[in-house]
Amino acid sequence: xxxxxxxxxxxxxxxxxxxxxxxxxxxxxxxxxxxxxxxxxxxxxxxxxxxxxxxxxxxxxxxxxxxxxxxxxxxxxxxxxxxxxxxxxxxxxxxxxxxxxxxxxxxxxxxxxxxxxxxxxxxxxxxxxxxxxxxxxxxxxxxxxxxxxxxxxxxxxxxxxxxxxxxxxxxxxxxxxxxxxxxxxxxxxxxxxxxxxxxxxxxxxxxxxxxxxxxxxxxxxxxxxxxxxxxxxxxxxxxxxxxxxxxxxxxxxxxxxxxxxxxxxxxxxxxxxxxxxxxxxxxxxxxxxxxxxxxxxxxxxxxxxxxxxxxxxxxxxxxxxxxxxxxxxxxxxxxxxxxxxxxxxxxxxxxxxxxxxxxxxxxxxxxxxxxxxxxxxxxxxxxxxxxxxxxxxxxxxxxxxxxxxxxxxxxxxxxxxxxxxxxxxxxxxxxxxxxxxxxxxxxxxxxxxxxxxxxxxxxxxxxxxxxxxxxxxxxxxxxxxxxxxxxxxxxxxxxxxxxxxxxxxxxxxxxxxxxxxxxxxxxxxxxxxxxxxxxxxxxxxxxxxxxxxxxxxxxxxxxxxxxxxxxxxxxxxxxxxxxxxxxxxxxxxxxxxxxxxxxx
Numbered sequence: 001x002x003x004x005x006x007x008x009x010x011x012x013x014x015x016x017x018x019x020x021x022x023x024x025x026x027x028x029x030x031x032x033x034x035x036x037x038x039x040x041x042x043x044x045x046x047x048x049x050x051x052x053x054x055x056x057x058x059x060x061x062x063x064x065x066x067x068x069x070x071x072x073x074x075x076x077x078x079x080x081x082x083x084x085x086x087x088x089x090x091x092x093x094x095x096x097x098x099x100x101x102x103x104x105x106x107x108x109x110x111x112x113x114x115x116x117x118x119x120x121x122x123x124x125x126x127x128x129x130x131x132x133x134x135x136x137x138x139x140x141x142x143x144x145x146x147x148x149x150x151x152x153x154x155x156x157x158x159x160x161x162x163x164x165x166x167x168x169x170x171x172x173x174x175x176x177x178x179x180x181x182x183x184x185x186x187x188x189x190x191x192x193x194x195x196x197x198x199x200x201x202x203x204x205x206x207x208x209x210x211x212x213x214x215x216x217x218x219x220x221x222x223x224x225x226x227x228x229x230x231x232x233x234x235x236x237x238x239x240x241x242x243x244x245x246x247x248x249x250x251x252x253x254x255x256x257x258x259x260x261x262x263x264x265x266x267x268x269x270x271x272x273x274x275x276x277x278x279x280x281x282x283x284x285x286x287x288x289x290x291x292x293x294x295x296x297x298x299x300x301x302x303x304x305x306x307x308x309x310x311x312x313x314x315x316x317x318x319x320x321x322x323x324x325x326x327x328x329x330x331x332x333x334x335x336x337x338x339x340x341x342x343x344x345x346x347x348x349x350x351x352x353x354x355x356x357x358x359x360x361x362x363x364x365x366x367x368x369x370x371x372x373x374x375x376x377x378x379x380x381x382x383x384x385x386x387x388x389x390x391x392x393x394x395x396x397x398x399x400x401x402x403x404x405x406x407x408x409x410x411x412x413x414x415x416x417x418x419x420x421x422x423x424x425x426x427x428x429x430x431x432x433x434x435x436x437x438x439x440x441x442x443x444x445x446x447x448x449x450x451x452x453x454x455x456x457x458x459x460x461x462x463x464x465x466x467x468x469x470x471x472x473x474x475x476x477x478x479x480x481x482x483x484x485x486x487x488x489x490x491x492x493x494x495x496x497x498x499x500x501x502x503x504x505x506x507x508x509x510x511x512x513x514x515x516x517x518x519x520x521x522x523x524x525x526x527x528x529x530x531x532x533x534x535x536x537x538x539x540x541x542x543x544x545x546x547x548x549x550x551x552x553x554x555x556x557x558x559x560x561x562x563x564x565x566x567x568x569x570x571x572x573x574x575x576x577x578x579x580x581x582x583x584x585x586x587x588x589x590x591x592x593x594x595x596x597x598x599x600x
Contacts, residue, residue, distance in 0.1 A: 040073045078167035082127065083127075091119060142213050145215055152215065191216050192213070194212050223282075239352070299312065304596060370403065370404045376396060399413075404522065420440075425599075434464045435463045489522075496523070513557055542569040547564045548582070550562075
């Protein structure tokens with residue numbers, strides 16, 4: 001037969017109460033001095049572990065040496081004339097009925113009153129810190145080769161203290177620490193202090209700090225050795241942010257490690273600094289790495305009102321050969337837009353930013369206004385230009401069959417092009433401040449593989465600004481085409497408007513110049529813009545309101561379409577998901593929009 005465990009529960013509760021009592025500790029009250037002084041004294045004394053039930057004899061032993069600790073705490077902050085008295089006494093600590101009660105071991109529901117003599121040790125420090133010591137002399141020098149090195153000399157202009165400031169021993173220690181660390185990080189491994197002193201004149205309360213650092217010679221990078229790797233050394237060395245014989249900088253080793261990790265070839269990278277060699281003033285570097293799996297596959301599903309539901313699959317070979325070449329196969333299927341492509345990439349002189357990309361593919365597109373099947377082959381040189389702009393020089397071959405407004409045609413074009421792109425954001429997942437700009441120009445010449453002569457320019461931008469606790473998002477786009485025969489212009493190079501990322505409230509690519517039968521045939525030019533405001537209302541959800549405007553047009557004709565609407569945003573783990581209801585301002589009605597993808 002099971003019996004109630006009432007006595008056991010009572011004993012457990014009683015033990016807990018005894019533990020709470022035992023955790024009571026002595027109280028230290030300090031009268032005098034500023035908060036910083038008091039905090040430093042408390043840190044030096046460390047009285048928090050003095051139990052209330054500690055005997056007086058043991059307390060006296062615990063307090064032994066307190067004067068020395070108080071003196072050290074004062075001197076550390078520049079006070080050398082402090083006076084104080086430390087006293088102890090028993091004091092009643094009971095402030096409430098709860099503190100004076102125990103749970104009965106016989107009846108857990110009954111409260112027993114503790115003895116009224118609920119007392120604890122109270123320590124009181126009466127403090128007169130005296131006059132503070134100020135710095136009268138601050139002589140910090142770097143001698144030797146490092147004296148002219150900005151890596152070290154710039155620190156002398158930003159010392160943590162100056163003449164006239166109150167003396168803090170921590171400042172003196174910090175200067176020595178920083179000089180020593182900066183010197184080693186910059187390759188001055190033989191550096192040492194030839195003089196370092198802190199002299200106190202207690203008669204006039206002044207301090208003189210003298211720190212002289214002899215840097216010695218600066219070491220340089222020596223041998224650079226890559227461990228066993230599936231990639232050629234000639235490629236790996238292109239990731240080096242330094243070369244042999246360059247002045248040593250410890251930060252460059254971290255940069256090298258980051259570069260190799262960012263290459264996407266390795267799952268882990270170790271960069272080790274060798275022992276400085278005093279015979280030739282060099283430091284060797286040793287790199288070991290673990291490769292990633294050679295193949296990577298991706299599969300995904302998604303949806304938008306522009307293209308409908310879609311599925312995608314990709315295969316990437318991260319390491320086609322020892323030169324670091326890669327290739328990938330990408331495919332996508334949707335009722336509106338399907339494609340299959342192959343891309344082969346070769347790393348450039350600066351492999352993190354420069355590469356040559358060879359690609360080919362086929363695309364099939366079926367919208368309310370056009371049907372097209374296009375085959376392309378392209379070579380592109382991608383590099384990082386000045387100020388962070390990504391530059392793309394390309395040569396593209398395009399063969400496209402298209403049907404627009406029941407007119408069938410086929411065009412072949414060979415188009416050299418140039419593009420620039422740059423973006424900046426304070427947060428990639430939910431940017432509240434950022435921008436993006438892309439600009440591209442392409443052309444073709446009739447008779448040089450091409451069926452038509454043309455020149456085309458596109459400029460698109462987007463900005464995000466914080467305002468009223470939310471975000472103001474604006475975007476704009478411009479497209480201009482010059483050509484001699486519009487009928488030969490493929491559907492993929494004609495401009496349309498309408499859709500999730502254009503003028504909402506209208507179907508995907510449903511806006512543009514029309515023929516005599518009222519069917520949209522696309523235009524030579526486009527001009528679109530949007531202003532949107534969203535504000536988080538709960539967690540990762542936000543409400544939005546927007547105004548879109550624009551259209552595609554020819555030189556002789558421009559019809560302006562606009563819409564306004566509201567939307568819901570979910571900043572999901574896989575990226576923003578947007579639901580919008582767009583209301584055309586002239587035609588009436590509304591259109592539902594669903595889209596996914598990053599804000600910038």
